Amino acid sequence: MLSDCVIVNLPKISDPRGNLTAIEGATIPFEIKRVYYIYDIPAASTRAAHSHKNLTQLLIAISGSFEVSLYDGLNYKTFVLNKPYEGLIIRPMIWRDLFNFSAGAVCLCLASELYDESDYYRNFDDFNKAINSK
Ligand code: TYD
Numbered sequence: 001m002l003s004d005c006v007i008v009n010l011p012k013i014s015d016p017r018g019n020l021t022a023i024e025g026a027t028i029p030f031e032i033k034r035v036y037y038i039y040d041i042p043a044a045s046t047r048a049a050h051s052h053k054n055l056t057q058l059l060i061a062i063s064g065s066f067e068v069s070l071y072d073g074l075n076y077k078t079f080v081l082n083k084p085y086e087g088l089i090i091r092p093m094i095w096r097d098l099f100n101f102s103a104g105a106v107c108l109c110l111a112s113e114l115y116d117e118s119d120y121y122r123n124f125d126d127f128n129k130a131i132n133s134k
Pocket residue numbers: 034036038046047048049050115
């Protein structure tokens with residue numbers, strides 16, 4: 001559900017030498033099975049444009065900023081990610097678009113499942129049909 005897609009505050013250990021954020025199992029509400037990151041993103045790019053059937057993920061703007069639009073079949077909600085100590089939880093059956101990437105933006109994704117193409121809806125109409133038949 002869209003209301004379950006929330007910003008979580010990650011620990012930030014401030015230091016004159018630079019800040020540090022650590023993510024341990026208890027920090028986020030799922031077991032991390034996979035980590036990937038998106039980088040060297042051209043300014044006009046949009047990424048994602050899909051929904052997952054079962055996977056939950058946490059997105060973090062490790063560097064720079066970008067926006068995330070979420071859609072649950074009924075409502076849209078947009079988040080700006082621009083802090084390395086904040087993550088956005090995205091639950092299953094939520095269509096997401098990532099856009100408006102700043103120069104040097106890096107999107108870190110912690111995922112609850114291994115990569116599995118059959119877990120994706122990549123076609124918006126198929127996603128809408130699936131969500132409306134629930
Ligand atoms: P894609 O899902 O289109 O990226 P995003 O939705 O985040 O914009 O993935 C791009 C390509 O990378 C696609 O061919 C699938 C592949 N891929 C993997 O092999 N492993 C992974 O963990 C991910 C996320 C993608």
